[in-house]
Amino acid sequence: MTVVKDHRRDDLRDEFPVGMHVLAVDDDSTCLMILETMLRRCQYNVTSTNNAKTALNLLRGNKNKFDLVISDVQMPDMDGFQLLELVGLEMDLPVIMLSVNDDPKMVMKGITHGACDYLLKPVRIKEIQNIWQHVVRRKTVDSKERNKTSNQDKAKVDSNESGSVATGNSDQIGKSSRKRKDEDDDEENDNEHSSSQKKPRVVWTVELHHKFISAVNQLGYEKAVPKKILDMMNVEKLTRENVASHLQAFFLTLLL
DNA sequence: CTCAGAATAT
DNA sequence: AATATTCTGA
Numbered sequence: 001m002t003v004v005k006d007h008r009r010d011d012l013r014d015e016f017p018v019g020m021h022v023l024a025v026d027d028d029s030t031c032l033m034i035l036e037t038m039l040r041r042c043q044y045n046v047t048s049t050n051n052a053k054t055a056l057n058l059l060r061g062n063k064n065k066f067d068l069v070i071s072d073v074q075m076p077d078m079d080g081f082q083l084l085e086l087v088g089l090e091m092d093l094p095v096i097m098l099s100v101n102d103d104p105k106m107v108m109k110g111i112t113h114g115a116c117d118y119l120l121k122p123v124r125i126k127e128i129q130n131i132w133q134h135v136v137r138r139k140t141v142d143s144k145e146r147n148k149t150s151n152q153d154k155a156k157v158d159s160n161e162s163g164s165v166a167t168g169n170s171d172q173i174g175k176s177s178r179k180r181k182d183e184d185d186d187e188e189n190d191n192e193h194s195s196s197q198k199k200p201r202v203v204w205t206v207e208l209h210h211k212f213i214s215a216v217n218q219l220g221y222e223k224a225v226p227k228k229i230l231d232m233m234n235v236e237k238l239t240r241e242n243v244a245s246h247l248q249a250f251f252l253t254l255l256l
Numbered sequence: 257c258t259c260a261g262a263a264t265a266t
Numbered sequence: 267a268a269t270a271t272t273c274t275g276a
Contacts, residue, residue: 199270201268201269201270202268202269202270203268203269204268204269225259225260225261226259226260226261227258227259227260240259240260241269241270241271242269242270244259244260244261245268245269245270245271246268246269247260247261248261248262249267249268249269
């Protein structure tokens with residue numbers, strides 16, 4: 001009997017730090033769910049909460065339990081930056097910020113407050129797959145050099161690290177977001193067959209996507225079906241097909 | 257006939 | 267790659 005069961009060309013196998021403990025924080029329950037799902041898929045050990053205070057309590061109560069914190073920026077009780085700061089003060093954990101806001105000021109704020117990464121929503125699972133590198137880096141640096149000059153922060157911003165860890169990097173920040181809502185009723189040419197009616201493609205801006213997410217959120221994952229989502233979103237010009245298409249794509253990105 | 261979901265096309 | 271359109275079955 002051949003004892004060959006080693007045939008794996010599976011992707012996430014080789015040296016993924018399985019079981020790393022991640023604390024996910026987001027007030028939007030659907031986002032949280034998605035985040036959780038993605039993290040689990042990537043074989044992280046996930047604890048999640050929908051508010052920063054609980055997050056803090058969890059962290060304080062289990063100083064060694066977590067390896068990484070990933071938190072939304074905008075939250076009701078305490079915003080992500082405060083959380084970030086407190087965590088930085090009280091413990092040595094890598095924190096990743098999540099936001100729909102691609103404003104460079106915000107990104108900068110995150111970084112200067114000590115975030116080790118700043119991801120834009122909607123987050124793709126590929127970005128999640130890669131975050132363990134921050135933990136590794138932190139640990140490596142930490143054990144090697146315990147240098148703590150009693151200096152206030154110097155706001156030294158390093159764009160992106162130069163290639164260091166295995167897989168290629170994720171994308172850059174500072175793109176996307178076009179102004180939507182293009183009303184078009186301009187008359188102009190009624191030539192026979194040329195262009196009479198434009199067919200505006202629906203552009204799923206972050207905002208629109210967010211509405212979509214909220215709708216799905218309220219309906220619940222199982223009951224979220226195009227028509228219901230559609231009239232829950234209540235966006236003009238949007239068709240059931242549009243939503244259906246987006247829904248399909250959306251689930252694909254979740255599983256990718 | 258209407259819709260969801262998958263497949264396929266642009 | 268993102269969104270639209272077509273197809274199938276309920």
